[in-house]
Amino acid sequence: MTRTVLVVDDDPDVREVLGLALSVVPDWRIETASDGREAVRRCGHGGVDAVVLDVEMPGYDGRRTLRELEAANAALPVVLLTAAADTAGLLDLGALAVLAKPFDPLSIGLTLARLLRWDA
Template sequence: MRTLLVVDDDPDVLEVLSLSLGFRDGWVVETVTGGAEAVSRCLAGGIDAVLLDVEMPGLDGRRTLRALREAGRLDALPVVFITAAPDLGPDLRELGALAVLAKPFDPLRIADELADVLDWAA
């Protein structure tokens, strides 16, 4: 089993992502609504990858990624951004993101796209 942490401040997006990704065999999907929660959850252990929204109040996606990288033992944790501004891709990858997926997303394809990026076989 692989545990994916999905971070987004929009509860509707979290619900759709949780349902779309939760049907994938071998995946456990956890959700949080903010960056500070994401860092705390990752520090607790057991997270294999993070799908992270860029624009959030408080600790936004960029600052969340920096906090994860500064936490030391989380510096290799795969982080994939999801954003309505995919033109930010190069900047976000420069920060250490594995990839950047676009919003809006296709709920029927998002799990396959993420599996490809993470190299998580079906």
């Protein structure tokens, strides 16, 4: 079963590295979005099984994006990604987990599979 993961980050380098790191996981299709507004639009069309969402972005930041995604589809698992040292309260927003930047590209796929409870 192919699953689609939407990677949302305003930094094109992070999108590329994370996209490549996750693309090696069997049966995962990786899509990317450069901001929260695009993520909400893309998730609204269906076909996204999980979202990896940067917290700090201009405009629709991760908090606002998460609220809008939950309002549209409460069952969609969202994993937050942040470079902030203080992550207190982020799980209270309703995300499945919070992962730190920088991340290990060699293990992030297995980490996400474990968090999502998907076989990798």
